[in-house]
Amino acid sequence: MRRYVLRRLLQAVPVFVGTTLLVYAMVFALPGDPIQALAGDKPVPESVLRTMRDRYNLDDPLPLQYGEYMWGLLHGRLGENYDGRQVAEMLGGRWTVTALLAVTAWLFELAVGVALGVWAGLRRGRLADTLVLGGTTLLIAVPVFVLGSAAQALFGLRWQIFPTAGADAGWPVGYLLPGMVLGSLGLSYVARLTRTGLAENLRADYVRTATAKGLSRVRVVGRHALRNSLIPVVTYLGVDFGNLMGGAIVTEGIFNLPGIGQQVFQSIQLKEGPVVVGAVTVMVLIFLLVNLAVDLLYGLLDPRIRYR
Amino acid sequence: MTGYRGAGRAVRGRGRTAASGAVLVAVLGLTGCGGFGARASDGTFVAGHPEPDHLVPGDTTSSYSFDVLAGLFDTLVGLTRDGGTVNLAAASVATADQKTWTIEIRPGRRFDNGEPVTAAAFADAWNNAAYGPNAYAANAYFSHIQGYADLNPPGPGARPRSRRLSGVRVVGATTLKVTLNEPFNQFPRLLTYPAFAPMPKAGLRDLKSFDEHPIGNGPYKMSGDWERDRQIRLVASPTYTGPRKPRNKGVVWKSYSSAETAYTDLRAGRIDVMQTIPAAKVPEARRLLGDRFLPRATGTIDYLGLPLFDGRFQNANLRRALSMAIDRRGISKAVYNGDYRPADSLLPPIIAGHRPGACGEPCTYDPARARELYARSGGFKGTLELYFSNAQPTYYQWMQIVANSLRQNLGIKDVRFRQVPASDYFGMLNAHAEKGPYRQNWEADYPSAQNYLENMWGGRGNRMGWHDPEFDDLIARANRAADEREALRLYNRAEDVAIREMPMIPLWTWAGQGGRSTRVGNVIITPYSTGLLAHEVTVK
Numbered sequence: 001m002r003r004y005v006l007r008r009l010l011q012a013v014p015v016f017v018g019t020t021l022l023v024y025a026m027v028f029a030l031p032g033d034p035i036q037a038l039a040g041d042k043p044v045p046e047s048v049l050r051t052m053r054d055r056y057n058l059d060d061p062l063p064l065q066y067g068e069y070m071w072g073l074l075h076g077r078l079g080e081n082y083d084g085r086q087v088a089e090m091l092g093g094r095w096t097v098t099a100l101l102a103v104t105a106w107l108f109e110l111a112v113g114v115a116l117g118v119w120a121g122l123r124r125g126r127l128a129d130t131l132v133l134g135g136t137t138l139l140i141a142v143p144v145f146v147l148g149s150a151a152q153a154l155f156g157l158r159w160q161i162f163p164t165a166g167a168d169a170g171w172p173v174g175y176l177l178p179g180m181v182l183g184s185l186g187l188s189y190v191a192r193l194t195r196t197g198l199a200e201n202l203r204a205d206y207v208r209t210a211t212a213k214g215l216s217r218v219r220v221v222g223r224h225a226l227r228n229s230l231i232p233v234v235t236y237l238g239v240d241f242g243n244l245m246g247g248a249i250v251t252e253g254i255f256n257l258p259g260i261g262q263q264v265f266q267s268i269q270l271k272e273g274p275v276v277v278g279a280v281t282v283m284v285l286i287f288l289l290v291n292l293a294v295d296l297l298y299g300l301l302d303p304r305i306r307y308r
Numbered sequence: 309m310t311g312y313r314g315a316g317r318a319v320r321g322r323g324r325t326a327a328s329g330a331v332l333v334a335v336l337g338l339t340g341c342g343g344f345g346a347r348a349s350d351g352t353f354v355a356g357h358p359e360p361d362h363l364v365p366g367d368t369t370s371s372y373s374f375d376v377l378a379g380l381f382d383t384l385v386g387l388t389r390d391g392g393t394v395n396l397a398a399a400s401v402a403t404a405d406q407k408t409w410t411i412e413i414r415p416g417r418r419f420d421n422g423e424p425v426t427a428a429a430f431a432d433a434w435n436n437a438a439y440g441p442n443a444y445a446a447n448a449y450f451s452h453i454q455g456y457a458d459l460n461p462p463g464p465g466a467r468p469r470s471r472r473l474s475g476v477r478v479v480g481a482t483t484l485k486v487t488l489n490e491p492f493n494q495f496p497r498l499l500t501y502p503a504f505a506p507m508p509k510a511g512l513r514d515l516k517s518f519d520e521h522p523i524g525n526g527p528y529k530m531s532g533d534w535e536r537d538r539q540i541r542l543v544a545s546p547t548y549t550g551p552r553k554p555r556n557k558g559v560v561w562k563s564y565s566s567a568e569t570a571y572t573d574l575r576a577g578r579i580d581v582m583q584t585i586p587a588a589k590v591p592e593a594r595r596l597l598g599d600r601f602l603p604r605a606t607g608t609i610d611y612l613g614l615p616l617f618d619g620r621f622q623n624a625n626l627r628r629a630l631s632m633a634i635d636r637r638g639i640s641k642a643v644y645n646g647d648y649r650p651a652d653s654l655l656p657p658i659i660a661g662h663r664p665g666a667c668g669e670p671c672t673y674d675p676a677r678a679r680e681l682y683a684r685s686g687g688f689k690g691t692l693e694l695y696f697s698n699a700q701p702t703y704y705q706w707m708q709i710v711a712n713s714l715r716q717n718l719g720i721k722d723v724r725f726r727q728v729p730a731s732d733y734f735g736m737l738n739a740h741a742e743k744g745p746y747r748q749n750w751e752a753d754y755p756s757a758q759n760y761l762e763n764m765w766g767g768r769g770n771r772m773g774w775h776d777p778e779f780d781d782l783i784a785r786a787n788r789a790a791d792e793r794e795a796l797r798l799y800n801r802a803e804d805v806a807i808r809e810m811p812m813i814p815l816w817t818w819a820g821q822g823g824r825s826t827r828v829g830n831v832i833i834t835p836y837s838t839g840l841l842a843h844e845v846t847v848k
Contacts, residue, residue: 032731041734041748042369043448043768047440047460047468055443083361093536152569157576164576165569166562167538253566256573258537262565271731 005292012288016281020073023280024066027273034058034082034271056082069274073281079274081267087278091260095282098259100171101252102244104179109186110237116187117194117233118226124199132195136188148181148254165256178255182248186240190233197229231301238294242287247279351557352543353580353828353847355840356570359537359563363522364515365505366437367444371839374502375583376561379542379842380524381505382550384411384430385496387838391658391755393496396550397425397506397525399482401499406491406788413482420529420545423508427484431476433507435459436515440468446503449753452495454487491788493795497754502837527552527843528559537563542842554843555830571823580825580847583833583840587702590645590821602822605649606835607656608751611764612710612813617740617773625685627810628670630745632678633717636671636816639706644819651814654760654803658835661757661796667807671814675717682718691722693744697733703747737771746771748812755836757799758787765806774811 035052036044053059057068072079078087120132139147155177156164162177163169172179201207202225210220247261260279267275298305360373365381368374384398395401399412417425436442438450440460450456454475459468475487488495498504506525511518520533527550528542535541543558562579564570567586574582575596585593594601614621614630621627636650649657653666669677682688694711696703704727711723726744728736736742750769752759762783763769779802786798806812822840824831829846833839 030731032729033735034731036735036738037731039369039445041750041769042445045440045448045451045460046462048443048447050464051441051443090536149568152572157572160576164573164578165564166573166578254569256564256566256569258563258565266565269731 005296008292008295012285015288016284019284020070020277020281021066023277024069024273025062027268027271027276028062028065030268030271032271034273037270038082052082065273069277078278081272081275082270087274090263090275091279091282094258094260094263097167097257098245098247098252098261100167100175101179101182101248101257101259102241104172104175105183105186105244106237106241108180108183109190109240113187113190114194114230114233116191118198118221120191120195121198121202121229122221124195124202129195132191136191139184139188144181144185144248145250145254147184148178148251151177151181152254165254167257175257178251178257181254182244182251186236186244189236189240193233193236194226194229197232198225201225201229227301231298234294234297234301238290238297242283242290245286245290246283349827349848351847352559353556353845354560354562354578355581355583355842356562356564356573356579357583358565358567360540360561362445362519363534363540364444364511364519365507365522366433366446366503367519368502369445371837374837375839375842376540376542377502377505377522377524378838378840379526379528379559380522380530381502381526382417382524382552383500383502383505384413385499386552387500387755387834387836389832389834389841391660391834391836393500394551396552398499401496403493403495406493406495406790407488409486409488409495411484411486413484414550415482417525417549418547419506419508419523419525420547421508421510421523422547423510423523424481425506425525426481427478429506429508430484430504431473431478432509432512433505434476435472436507436512437503438473439471444503446501449498449501449503452488452490452492452498454489456489490784493787493789493792494754494756494758497756497759500754500837526550527554531558539563552843556843556845556847559842559845574823574825577825577827580828581822581831581840581845582824583820583822585821585823587644590647593821593823597823600824600826602824602831602833603647604820604822604833604835605656605658606751606818606820607658607755608749608818609651609654609656609760610747610749610815610818612745612815613737613748613772614745614811614813615740615742615772616811618743620688620690623685624809625681626688627813629678629682629685629718630714631670631810631813632672632674632681633713634710634813634815635673635713637673639709640816642709643702643706644816647819647821648816649819650816654765654806654814655757656760656817656835659752659755659757659760661799661803663800666800666803667814670807670810678717679719688718688720691724691744692720693724693726693742695726695728695733695736695742695744695746697730697747698727699730699733703727707747740771740773745813749818753837757796757803758783761799761802761806762787764812765802770811772811774809776805776809779805779809 035049057065069079080086116132120129123129152164155162163174167174207220207225210224247259247264249261249265252259252262264276264279357375358372360376361370362368362373363376365377382396385393385401386396388394397413397417399414401409401411403409413425413427419425434450437444437446438456438459453473455470455473458470459473461468477485479485508523511523521530527545527548529545531541531543540561544554570579570582571585571589573579614627616622640646640648640650652664652671653662655662694707696707707725714720714723737746750760750764766780766783782798782802786795786802789795789798822833827848830844832841832844834841
């Protein structure tokens with residue numbers, strides 16, 4: 001098991017180098033001059049342009065620029081954007097926002113999704129089942145900006161149950177509405193996966209055996225049927241946590257949350273390579289770690305799964 | 309090696325799930341009582357806008373930074389509501405020859421850290437902003453001042469010969485002498501630009517902290533540091549003795565990444581002032597906000613520039629024909645709710661020197677006459693490519709109408725669209741890489757006819773490759789004129805030359821639509837760099 005974890009961590013190194021190089025090259029290949037993009041239509045004298053190009057090594061070829069960037073990264077420097085701000089400082093505050101939003105959405109998916117799935121799975125073919133299947137289909141079908149704007153207009157503007165936007169209210173109040181909007185898609189998948197798995201497993205021989213042994217209903221469903229049904233759910237939740245941590249451009253925009261998604265979006269438009277690569281690097285690391293955790297969790301749910 | 313076993317956890321897991329569900333319900337109940345619209349009145353108000361880039365005055369050209377800087381600093385000269393000049397930090401700005409200016413600074417004024425506002429505070433701030441290696445955003449605005457070239461030598465590898473503008477001399481504690489490269493009677497208007505604000509010694513010593521927490525001489529001061537991506541809190545400065553005494557206790561500039569969301573917050577009463585409601589929400593805002601909807605004229609003009617370096621655009625009749633084939637009013641109705649004002653001059657109505665109908669026939673929609681001029685010019689050969697950036701979706705909408713007009717009214721068969729990424733657009737125009745008419749706009753840095761005419765037809769904004777000695781001479785004479793009326797007369801004559809030759813077609817002047825909440829009154833949004841007059845806002 002220890003060796004397995006070590007091997008997985010070592011595998012992360014080439015993935016890490018590959019993604020940063022790829023992202024760096026892609027930002028590099030974007031059309032336009034970042035210094036000019038920063039200024040818009042305002043005049044940029046040649047002296048200023050030259051100073052900026054020198055300061056950020058913009059005239060160097062790609063391999064050299066990337067090398068300089070990686071050298072800095074190895075020394076713990078994420079560099080600065082073309083506006084002179086430290087990338088680490090820019091991203092720091094935003095990661096907190098994104099992480100809080102992701103955790104809120106993820107907990108919502110997990111709690112409500114599994115609950116709905118169990119409810120529907122136990123009542124397969126009855127009204128509850130139809131309601132859950134219909135409701136989740138609707139949630140999957142509605143684009144997130146429609147859902148977000150509608151939720152904001154109703155819960156924020158009309159009834160004022162939640163703040164309309166912004167992170168001022170702090171966690172959890174300020175993050176509940178955006179978290180639920182962001183988590184609605186994942187919730188639908190989690191509910192459906194749980195429901196199907198549970199409904200299938202409830203008919204399995206081992207469940208009948210457990211019932212025949214005289215175990216209580218709670219124990220049969222909770223310990224035997226549900227636990228087996230959760231493997232695909234855990235896989236999904238793991239991957240989805242990685243996605244959520246990647247920032248949610250639309251949701252962050254609607255609810256004015258200064259998260260990582262908005263920053264990456266803006267920085268791509270401004271061709272700010274160091275910011276994009278810095279953010280993506282952290283995303284990749286989180287994704288790798290979460291996936292490792294998910295793989296280890298399988299063992300918890302199904303003791304037959306072992307790692308070497 | 310070892311198997312990973314974890315029996316008997318699923319039940320506990322369910323228990324935890326139930327617990328977090330209970331927390332969720334509890335929180336929902338908690339928020340239900342609050343209500344997020346109402347705010348206690350403490351005499352301050354909240355304004356929403358996009359995040360500024362910098363707060364060091366010389367290092368920004370962003371109007372969102374200006375929103376904040378206008379409260380924090382008194383420049384030497386400020387603007388009145390209708391675009392006139394009024395002395396703020398200066399007691400007098402005088403000149404005999406329009407080239408050498410003597411500026412007396414009001415004595416006894418202080419920065420909010422207690423330092424006196426001296427002539428050196430201005431000179432040091434300007435030298436810092438104009439020094440090429442500092443790479444400040446507003447560097448180019450100092451190019452009128454003598455010695456600028458020494459701080460910004462042209463050519464690769466050249467080192468600056470000086471750190472100080474030789475044209476800026478401190479001749480007394482509160483007396484500044486400024487020498488310009490050329491006579492320039494609009495200099496007091498240039499001084500209204502926020503980059504010309506003073507900086508205290510403490511700020512110049514530590515520019516990084518100054519950017520987070522500027523120390524100004526204006527009606528407001530910072531309350532805490534700049535909370536990046538969130539807000540900037542300003543409170544009325546107790547030491548301020550200037551003419552812009554605030555009628556409120558403070559203003560919070562809240563950052564929004566989406567204008568739609570800011571508008572939603574305005575409706576919810578979470579912000580009090582919004583200067584620019586997004587175009588798509590304007591009809592709704594007009595209906596919902598009633599007298600809290602604040603429409604205004606602005607100084608931004610859209611133009612269609614013609615690449616005269618391309619031989620096919622050499623004929624002036626062709627250029628006039630293009631202009632007369634475009635239905636400006638129709639486009640404003642179709643794309644901008646009829647709010648944008650068709651251009652009848654090269655200057656917007658908010659600028660002194662605007663003459664209604666100055667453009668006359670060449671700016672009038674007249675397909676028959678356009679066809680006639682087109683035929684006389686010999687027509688247009690090849691593909692007509694229309695260039696615009698992807699910064700706004702409306703550009704493509706109205707370019708399509710322009711294309712249809714040119715097809716129908718002039719019979720130009722082959723019209724194509726070239727939509728260019730915004731980051732690439734001006735670089736392309738500067739390199740003269742476009743092969744057809746291009747969209748461009750201009751909003752004055754300071755309200756002056758000179759700023760439009762010299763920038764767009766004479767200087768940097770002239771991407772047409774148009775040169776006309778008569779125009780250049782008239783502008784130079786106007787800049788030298790001692791009398792404002794004489795200057796305007798000469799600017800107007802230069803304008804007439806540009807209309808006659810029509811190297812760039814004026815299209816329309818933008819409209820701005822703001823809104824306010826019920827908590828605030830006396831909300832005045834000027835069309836100039838001063839924007840919202842925050843100090844005038846009253847809070848209930």
